[in-house]
Amino acid sequence: MPADANRVIADLRELAALTGDANGAQRVAFTPGWQRARDWFATRLATLPAAWKLERHRDAAGNFWVTLPGASPRSLVLGSHLDSVPNGGWLDGALGVLTALEVFTAIARDHSARPPFTLRLVDWADEEGARFGRSLFGSSAFAGRHSIAADRARTDRDGVALEAALAHCGIDIDRIGEAELERKDIAAYLELHIEQGPVLERLGLPLGVVQGTKGVERHAITFHGQEAHSGSTPMADRRDALAAAARLALEVRSIALRHRDAVCTMGSLKTFPGIVTAVVGRCECTLDQRDLDPAILAALYCEAQEASRRFAEEERCTVEWSRIWSIEPIPFHPELIVLCREAIEETLATGEPSHSLPSGPLHDAAEVARAGIPTAMLFVQSLGGISHNKIEDTREDHLCQAVAAFDRLAAKTLRWMESQ
């Protein structure tokens, strides 16, 4: 019996009603709203047949696991995250977890609770990093990428330390590395997620195969010029830090366009002293550059650096770069990508080939893939490309197609595991 998309949609609505308000989803990790979502998920699991004897536990990093032992200990993991950003949407993360639950349930039923491989469900802890600025917390601990020292010092905007917030949730920061133990025997990981971008909608497609997650170069750039009086300083005598930054803001767009699918974003620009009567003496901006191809990512970064130095020199300013964060591109598993293509094409049955696209946003699936586990992701269209907002939405017929394709993908992956 195939997975029931209506059940997934009903679950999503129930969760939204329980953990959202007029401003959207309020399930920020390590807050009461998140705990409420997880408690609801536990009661939802309790509706499954007791005879299945599901094993449930929270790992050392707060990831929540549900396991149905199969004939083989080698396991297929399905999952995503229940946590949201503040004022978030009803689908980001939750769609993946609740579809995983439905597909998990359907497979269990089909195999009379004794599938050929072990089935696991995971709800990753704090994918969004909304409270402490550390995205992919649980999945990176699982992947062995945690850096406890750096994380411990992080505080939320009220000054509460991550360590204290974790302890409040029963997580000991000194032990989160033990989450790596969960990697044992995992043969594949699958995740369904909304696209959170406009590509599929523009192409008129409900579903897409995710090639991998783009690598990211994220930098803070500061131009230093000379603060000067706006009335008394002739144009030719100025060393305007904003002018240099404005030129870079425009140039990074040209750089991105030279490299096909690449994206470059100046998301923040701050002027100092930032008053109407003074030429800008210092300008701080941020640059976020992404591409799936490591060589292109490196080129984006080099070209932006070179341009910033040229503009600084021409404007008689200086420029400093400081890396905020970076991550390499993470391609998903080529064979699972093929299965993903087939699952979409069979579900849509239009005779058209499926569309592949890289993911700009990061996902827990990227951490799983970095840990060497064969991983694939399936995207469903986002209306207006909008996410992290209460108006985030996806057409109901597209949600149904997504659940059906993910169900097919899981079945294909179980068959693929037999050949491994």
Add this chain to the structure above:
Amino acid sequence: MPADANRVIADLRELAALTGDANGAQRVAFTPGWQRARDWFATRLATLPAAWKLERHRDAAGNFWVTLPGASPRSLVLGSHLDSVPNGGWLDGALGVLTALEVFTAIARDHSARPPFTLRLVDWADEEGARFGRSLFGSSAFAGRHSIAADRARTDRDGVALEAALAHCGIDIDRIGEAELERKDIAAYLELHIEQGPVLERLGLPLGVVQGTKGVERHAITFHGQEAHSGSTPMADRRDALAAAARLALEVRSIALRHRDAVCTMGSLKTFPGIVTAVVGRCECTLDQRDLDPAILAALYCEAQEASRRFAEEERCTVEWSRIWSIEPIPFHPELIVLCREAIEETLATGEPSHSLPSGPLHDAAEVARAGIPTAMLFVQSLGGISHNKIEDTREDHLCQAVAAFDRLAAKTLRWMESQ
């Protein structure tokens, strides 16, 4: 006996020591530091011969006046302001007041305390507007330009209302219009000020004649685009409000350069949401445009408006303009400008013609001129063009030349008054 520049410099140093700290001058109007400066000025006045019977009073707007009655009630006024910005320089304003005091004293001595015309000295209240954002407070009240209703509502950053701060200094906001009474019988107003810009230094000149103060068009401009995820939104799908603003930041420089001496400044730019992972959905910036020629000022404003609309359209954004403040160009008195030229040329005695320049910053002299009083201003070079900063400075020999030229200008103006 000519005015003694060394006395002026000694006074300036004494005032700086009394009212400054490691960060510069701390004489913000309507604060204890300002009151300390004024108290010191009063004790300084007390060192003048009692036989002169100087009349001293504070007018209804807080301007401080010293009067030596002459043979005629028609008066020559010399002055500037003792208030400073926070962390200001030692010369801005104070140089004008203390030079005025020295020249006043020298003229009084030369005429045995009975000059042909009445002599007056003025220390304007709150030229800088540093605490309440209302520049030229006292001189605009004097000129009849006060707008009590608007001023009353202003608060400082601690939420203290201007009305309360004034009351604390003994000024009744409902009566500041009475400062207009001081205009009676004034025949001319002269002011010495540091340039606060780099023009004279670049020309290698100690002194300059001020043609007038530039008119100002000051606007807040907001571009509205669409906030979007930096990773998932292809470049072609973006409506980037920062891109539109960056193009305007660069274009206003081209507009200024097309109009000779004009200046255009984008001093503040703010991005919203202003985070590294989001395309800028809203960008707020400020534009300050200045020129001495009203037609050019109007052209600057129109061209910037037109460019902003073009950029908004091309970036699929919208744009809104809101006037912050504007003032027309205020030329100084043509005959007094001639006297100012002569005073500089005779003082420097280089055989070179003096240099005339507009003032970009506003000055109390502009308000006096707007009130229809013949007005002239003399600029002395600023090192590095820097002001409103503790490193604001002027060469001592230039200060001496400035005091001597201002002394000559006052003498010439008294002779000119005889012909009026």
